[in-house]
Amino acid sequence: MSEENYKPPFSSMLVENLIDLDKRVFEHNKAGLIIIDGGIGEGKTTLAVEIIDFFNNLHGLPLADLKELSQLAMGGEDFAKKLLICHAAGLPVLAYDEAGDFNKRGSLSRFNALLNRTFETYRAFKIIVILILPSFSVLDNQLFDKNIPRLLLRVHGRTMRRGKGKAFSLYRMLYIKERMKKLVVKSDAYGLVEPNFYFGFKNLVPERCKMLDLASTRGKLKSLKIAEIRFEGLVSYSDLARKVNRSELWVKLALKQLRLKPVRRFERRFYFGQESVDVLLNYIDEGGTIKVKKKKEESV
Numbered sequence: 001m002s003e004e005n006y007k008p009p010f011s012s013m014l015v016e017n018l019i020d021l022d023k024r025v026f027e028h029n030k031a032g033l034i035i036i037d038g039g040i041g042e043g044k045t046t047l048a049v050e051i052i053d054f055f056n057n058l059h060g061l062p063l064a065d066l067k068e069l070s071q072l073a074m075g076g077e078d079f080a081k082k083l084l085i086c087h088a089a090g091l092p093v094l095a096y097d098e099a100g101d102f103n104k105r106g107s108l109s110r111f112n113a114l115l116n117r118t119f120e121t122y123r124a125f126k127i128i129v130i131l132i133l134p135s136f137s138v139l140d141n142q143l144f145d146k147n148i149p150r151l152l153l154r155v156h157g158r159t160m161r162r163g164k165g166k167a168f169s170l171y172r173m174l175y176i177k178e179r180m181k182k183l184v185v186k187s188d189a190y191g192l193v194e195p196n197f198y199f200g201f202k203n204l205v206p207e208r209c210k211m212l213d214l215a216s217t218r219g220k221l222k223s224l225k226i227a228e229i230r231f232e233g234l235v236s237y238s239d240l241a242r243k244v245n246r247s248e249l250w251v252k253l254a255l256k257q258l259r260l261k262p263v264r265r266f267e268r269r270f271y272f273g274q275e276s277v278d279v280l281l282n283y284i285d286e287g288g289t290i291k292v293k294k295k296k297e298e299s300v
Helices: 012-026 044-058 076-089 105-120 141-145 170-180 186-191 206-231 237-244 248-257 275-285
Strands: 033-037 072-074 093-097 128-133 149-156 162-169 197-202 264-266 269-271
Touching: 012 044, 012 128, 012 149, 012 162, 012 197, 033 044, 044 072, 044 093, 044 128, 044 149, 044 162, 044 197, 044 206, 072 076, 072 206, 076 093, 076 105, 105 141, 141 170, 149 170, 162 170, 170 186, 206 264, 237 248, 237 275, 248 275
Parallel strands: 033 128, 033 149, 072 093, 093 128
Antiparallel strands: 149 162, 162 197, 264 269
């Protein structure tokens, strides 16, 4: 699909609300967060890409790059990195796919803290954020207290050609959250609050659908690999530096001097066994020192 022939692949009511959100962010300088939630395979990522395309087109930009995924982050670390990339490139929107991040409570807490920091410094970024989640109930109450989530899109009933969903405002999201507290089956709460409107959306064209599947699978496999590394208790140079309260350069030189070798390499990063922390701490306790050579100052 060329940008010249671009037509939004979703209902006109959703188009109107996205335009209002764009004005809120880029004309009135207020925060704007869209949440897309629903079950596996219901089209959450597809809809997110279509909304990215819509905002890009609104700002005279090309459709989302589905090879580099510069506007779709897989996991919290990727989100933090791509937020800066989008800001530097003048891209108006960034989507975040939780990609298994929230399997542990600690990961959820860290991501909520990242979101809060992002919107605390919002004027520095001025980017619409889309969150792709199984359920918006995992989000921190502080985000709602600050009126940051503006639109919840609950998708369901996807077929081979299209999907559908319900849209809720911030006001109605709060009622859903309250209803969830009293229900055994939390998802029933979506049916107990009347949506602001219903919408439908088409699937991506076959070529872009295939590209998204490949890139999304690659990103999720990467997240799973990192999760496996964490599960095994392996630590990177930056992890070690934080644990022993030294610089990464110091850690690298100390490990080299102590002849400790990495046990895994992934994405050009080295990972060490957990015992390397104790070895470094003992080395520090015993008075071991590392001399870091300073670069000679160039003569003027």
